[in-house]
Amino acid sequence: MTEPEIFDLFVIGGGINGAGIARDAAGRGLSVMMCEKGDLAEGTSSRSGKLVHGGLRYLEYYEFRLVREALIEREVLLNSASHIIWPMRFVLPHSPTDRPAWLVRLGLFLYDHLGGRKKLPGTRSLDLHRDPEGAPILDQYSKGFEYSDCWVDDARLVVLNALDAAAKGARILTRTACIGARRDQGVWTVQMRDQRSGEVRTVRAKALVNASGPWVNDIIHRVAGSNSSRSVRLVKGSHIIVPKFWNGQQAYLVQNHDKRVIFINPYEGDKALIGTTDIPYEGRPEEVKADEKEIDYLIAAVNRYFKEKLRRSDVLESFSGVRPLFDDGKGNPSAVTRDYVFDLDETGGAPLLNVFGGKITTFRKLSEHAMQKLARFFPKMGGDWTRSATLPGGDIPNADYVAFTDTLRTAYPWMPRTLINHYGHLYGARTKMIVGSAPSLEGLGRHFGGNLYEAEARYLAASEWAQEAEDVLMRRTKEGLRMTAEEKAAFSAWFDAELALAA
Known part of the structure; x- marks a missing residue:
């Protein structure tokens, strides 16, 4: 019988916090697996107000530390991904x-x-x-x-973190639910179920991070069989x-x-x-x-x-x-803190780090703090690194998006301005991965409506974990807002047929 594969860190949740932690950990040299029961950013992380902000109104509730951290992070993120921020x-x-x-x-x-x-x-x-x-x-x-x-394009921020994590060696599994996690001789044994095939697989991990957002308590009690005095x-x-x-x-x-x-x-x-x-x-x-x-x-x-x-x-x-x-006990939902809190359960020498709260703007700092909490369990891991790093596509000279689009217009003189802005904002310096050597619009393949062409859809399926039409239309892009019901239905039929062929 083959022994289950073992990882340093197993992350549950493919929202902004889970993807951010997976990226940070992989960049420190740890072996990482992240699983998400749906699509990346399918939950809270694609349903925000699309802002990287300090939270002006939080000052009324004396959240000065949170506002200061968020304001600092605002400019850090602007430098790291000026195409989507x-x-x-x-x-x-x-x-x-x-x-x-x-x-x-x-x-x-x-x-x-x-x-x-x-x-x-x-x-x-x-x-x-x-x-x-x-x-x-x-x-x-x-x-x-x-x-x-x-x-900020919130869903793309999640995807870019997952892309960077994968580039640094992390294993990213979408539509894969964590159905069980138990400690065994100082190591976690984790069971996952593929939501499409029903296949169950088992891996082992030295540490577990629960970044499942609204499902954090369910993972603590039902999946991991643990307890916490904290709640969301x-x-x-x-x-x-x-x-x-x-x-x-x-x-x-x-x-x-x-x-x-x-x-x-x-x-x-x-x-x-x-x-x-x-x-x-x-x-x-x-x-x-x-x-x-x-x-x-x-x-x-x-x-x-x-x-x-x-x-x-x-x-x-x-x-x-x-x-x-x-849950800080405040009665008014608007007064409940937007800050984040960690709960570290070290039972049996196999740590479980539960993440409560947080907001889009502070995800990078939250991820960094999470790894600092786990540092003593991984004495050989690398130090903090994400503050000055760019996200995929963000390596634009001087973070000058306007100058960057000028270079795209020079490289692709046949491309309409609206399409240049579409690719530039979503993919930044990775635009060439979609366009390749296409000499004209016809070279991008079938046009489905809005700014959506076949070349982009194929790239998203091959490189960004898009498995269903909605992943493309509403999370990887927002082209579903520009397309008619008939165009969306035609794209869905094509996408499902192409994925079936690829499989």
């Missing part, structure tokens, strides 16, 4: 009936200075009656502020997508009557992404969806500030994610 200016119309202007100014001053801001421009005050950013805002709001944060609190956050209804690339941040803030961001060129809500959630994370009350709430928040009124019929899509927040 880019600066964005946010306009905050001031409503005197909510927060006083002095409090907003103080918060923005701290926001500008807590994190050692270097690249992004600072805050400025706006006269909403004179400055163009105020044009879409109702006349009753005269004062505003503008500050900087960053946009599930909070639902919903977003809507509507046609963009203002000019300019600026985003807006508005304060609602209940003191929550709502982001209204440019999205995929001609659309707007609006969110989020904060509602306690007790259902199955797999079944979460935005309900009509949440959609009405978001529409009302926008209509409170903007001249052009949104209607329910304007909503093109909605999505909802379950945030696995560390």
